[in-house]
Amino acid sequence: MKKYICGWGRHAIIEANVYQPNDMTALRDLLAKKIAFIPRGNGRSYGDSAMASNVASMLNFNCFSAFDPISGQLSCEAGVLLADIISSFISSGWFLPVTPGTKYISVAGAIASDIHGKNHHHVGCFSEFVESFDLLLANGEIITCSKTQHPTIFHATCGGMGLTGIILRANLKLIKLPSTNIRQTVIKARHLDEIIELFAQHDTAPYSVAWIDCCAKGKNFGRSLLMLGEPSLNREYYVTDTVPKKFPVRLLANLLNRHAIKLFNSYYYHRPRSVNTTVDYNTFFYPLDHIAAWNHMYGKNGFIQYQFVIPNDRAKIALKKIISAIVDYGHGSFLAVLKKLGAKNNNLLSFPCEGLTLALDFKMHHSLLAFLKQLDCIVCDHGGRVYLSKDACVDADSFAAMYHRAETLRQLRAETGADRIFHSLQSKRLNL
Amino acid sequence: MTTLIIGANSDIAHALIKALAKKLGHNDFILASRNKENLARLAKDVQTRFAATVSTHYLDVTDFSSHQQFVDNLIELPDCIIYAAGYLGEQQTQQSDFSEAMKAINTNYSGAVSLIERLVEKMIAADSVGTVVGISSVAGERGRASNYIYGSTKAGFSSYLSGLRSRLHKHNIHVLTVVPGFVATKMTAQHQLPPLLTASAERVANDIVKAIAKRKNNIFTKPVWRYVMGIIRLIPEPIFKRSNL
Numbered sequence: 001m002k003k004y005i006c007g008w009g010r011h012a013i014i015e016a017n018v019y020q021p022n023d024m025t026a027l028r029d030l031l032a033k034k035i036a037f038i039p040r041g042n043g044r045s046y047g048d049s050a051m052a053s054n055v056a057s058m059l060n061f062n063c064f065s066a067f068d069p070i071s072g073q074l075s076c077e078a079g080v081l082l083a084d085i086i087s088s089f090i091s092s093g094w095f096l097p098v099t100p101g102t103k104y105i106s107v108a109g110a111i112a113s114d115i116h117g118k119n120h121h122h123v124g125c126f127s128e129f130v131e132s133f134d135l136l137l138a139n140g141e142i143i144t145c146s147k148t149q150h151p152t153i154f155h156a157t158c159g160g161m162g163l164t165g166i167i168l169r170a171n172l173k174l175i176k177l178p179s180t181n182i183r184q185t186v187i188k189a190r191h192l193d194e195i196i197e198l199f200a201q202h203d204t205a206p207y208s209v210a211w212i213d214c215c216a217k218g219k220n221f222g223r224s225l226l227m228l229g230e231p232s233l234n235r236e237y238y239v240t241d242t243v244p245k246k247f248p249v250r251l252l253a254n255l256l257n258r259h260a261i262k263l264f265n266s267y268y269y270h271r272p273r274s275v276n277t278t279v280d281y282n283t284f285f286y287p288l289d290h291i292a293a294w295n296h297m298y299g300k301n302g303f304i305q306y307q308f309v310i311p312n313d314r315a316k317i318a319l320k321k322i323i324s325a326i327v328d329y330g331h332g333s334f335l336a337v338l339k340k341l342g343a344k345n346n347n348l349l350s351f352p353c354e355g356l357t358l359a360l361d362f363k364m365h366h367s368l369l370a371f372l373k374q375l376d377c378i379v380c381d382h383g384g385r386v387y388l389s390k391d392a393c394v395d396a397d398s399f400a401a402m403y404h405r406a407e408t409l410r411q412l413r414a415e416t417g418a419d420r421i422f423h424s425l426q427s428k429r430l431n432l
Numbered sequence: 433m434t435t436l437i438i439g440a441n442s443d444i445a446h447a448l449i450k451a452l453a454k455k456l457g458h459n460d461f462i463l464a465s466r467n468k469e470n471l472a473r474l475a476k477d478v479q480t481r482f483a484a485t486v487s488t489h490y491l492d493v494t495d496f497s498s499h500q501q502f503v504d505n506l507i508e509l510p511d512c513i514i515y516a517a518g519y520l521g522e523q524q525t526q527q528s529d530f531s532e533a534m535k536a537i538n539t540n541y542s543g544a545v546s547l548i549e550r551l552v553e554k555m556i557a558a559d560s561v562g563t564v565v566g567i568s569s570v571a572g573e574r575g576r577a578s579n580y581i582y583g584s585t586k587a588g589f590s591s592y593l594s595g596l597r598s599r600l601h602k603h604n605i606h607v608l609t610v611v612p613g614f615v616a617t618k619m620t621a622q623h624q625l626p627p628l629l630t631a632s633a634e635r636v637a638n639d640i641v642k643a644i645a646k647r648k649n650n651i652f653t654k655p656v657w658r659y660v661m662g663i664i665r666l667i668p669e670p671i672f673k674r675s676n677l
Contacts, residue, residue: 001621001622022618023470060618063473063474063476063477064477064481065473065476065480066476066480067480
């Protein structure tokens with residue numbers, strides 16, 4: 001059925017044939033059509049990685065198959081949302097070992113983006129906890145992939161943006177948490193050097209993330225709030241499912257100008273808050289999920305989220321350059337997140353490498369694309385890369401400079417016939 | 433609380449099973465449908481999410497000769513019976529090909545009458561205090577040129593449930609008629625439905641669960657449909673037949 005689809009950034013909306021297969025027969029029928037399409041989960045990637053003229057929504061594949069309450073192993077279908085997993089198992093103490101900032105993504109999406117969380121420097125990406133998954137290849141064959149079975153395809157699919165085949169189901173390992181609460185510590189950093197220093201000082205905290213003010217200048221340049229977390233033993237508050245609150249976000253769109261943002265950032269940095277508190281997991285891990293459709297607040301032209309990582313040795317210099325460029329550009333956002341990432345894994349297109357990552361939203365603006373090209377250059381020059389799940393505009397050459405193992409993926413796609421079937425607007429742009 | 437769901441493979445049924453288990457603590461399900469493979473998949477889903485027992489049974493609601501045996505074979509007499517089987521089909525085809533029309537008639541009306549009457553007999557004999565839930569449709573509220581064959585089967589079903597409600601009242605068995613408007617499911621996948629009027633299967637399931645808990649007689653989901661259909665029913669026939677409604 002023809003529908004309008006877009007990424008979470010809503011800056012490009014296209015009309016596409018959206019297939020909604022219910023079972024394997026429908027999926028095989030779709031493959032038999034020999035048309036190019038991309039599998040799609042819950043559409044939470046920001047750019048065009050799940051956009052194409054033909055799209056196969058995997059959300060009907062949303063059943064759990066089995067759960068082992070001793071080992072924490074969960075078998076489920078590709079379209080199950082992380083939110084679903086959490087609501088089903090958190091009351092018995094099980095949680096996701098790696099979670100991104102929203103729980104409304106599909107399991108297959110989590111694998112295809114090889115998502116990372118606030119604890120990457122300790123535990124790695126989502127794929128570290130994927131024991132295996134079943135993949136439907138372009139030729140109709142279904143294979144089970146793991147680090148030991150079809151390892152090349154496993155490492156190509158984790159982080160592979162849906163370009164190797166269709167993930168059908170996965171076996172995941174959940175972790176035990178002592179309660180549904182997180183003990184949070186918030187520390188102010190007066191400027192960029194201080195936040196980088198604080199990250200190093202608090203390296204042992206299980207979870208860490210910083211909010212950074214990308215509008216501050218002079219001695220406040222790079223001022224931030226470091227938020228550390230550790231599982232709490234306090235079982236006092238029990239949180240039932242939260243329904244995202246409807247908020248007139250569209251009205252905010254017109255209010256989001258550089259002055260409002262500067263004011264907000266100043267308030268957010270200075271406002272009184274307790275240093276140590278216990279918060280429920282929803283507040284710590286998913287603050288934005290509380291507001292339904294928050295991505296509409298950037299107006300009808302949408303926004304682009306730009307997230308990059310720079311290796312440790314050049315991180316400070318690159319961040320200084322990039323944040324200065326953002327301050328000068330003047331159209332930054334109040335949502336800017338700085339995180340520490342750990343070592344790279346063996347997945348071909350997995351984003352994290354040991355260093356610092358910064359993610360920010362930019363409201364769509366006529367000068368934005370040119371500005372982001374500038375940032376791409378700085379990122380490339382400092383050995384970094386952009387996160388493909390947020391990417392909306394990196395060009396093929398910059399991509400090749402950022403991801404040295406892309407050619408291996410290209411070859412694998414050619415060998416398995418995936419390059420004839422699985423394509424997104426992003427894969428075409430990046431020449432994959 | 434044993435719940436029998438006829439037509440368990442429908443999207444509404446799937447959402448309803450989860451909502452019943454989660455919100456009302458139903459923990460014993462009997463799922464009946466034609467696609468046993470998918471039923472097995474559903475059963476595993478429910479068993480993994482909730483501490484529930486699930487049994488699956490092949491049932492073709494249009495095969496009337498199999499109904500008595502199906503009912504006799506039930507190990508537990510259900511306390512809650514949900515008829516969620518439905519066939520939409522295509523109006524144009526149903527006009528020219530009676531076998532297509534029969535599919536709708538048998539699935540949506542005759543099969544329902546056959547099964548529900550047999551089950552209700554057993555419930556009355558066992559002095560059971562239970563609930564019967566039938567999923568009808570706004571299409572049954574007034575016949576429209578674009579879908580009157582489907583619509584009339586649902587009109588029949590709504591009327592049947594209404595009479596059944598009166599009959600069973602003195603036996604303490606509650607009958608709920610669910611009247612959905614547009615719902616985004618497998619059945620309507622090929623149709624472009626207006627977003628504001630269209631509910632998700634989850635939304636319908638939650639509304640049904642609330643209605644069961646409150647022992648309502650009939651509900652429209654989304655509730656706005658009660659007023660939409662109220663207005664449509666009021667339009668005088670000489671005007672209605674000339675309109676494109």
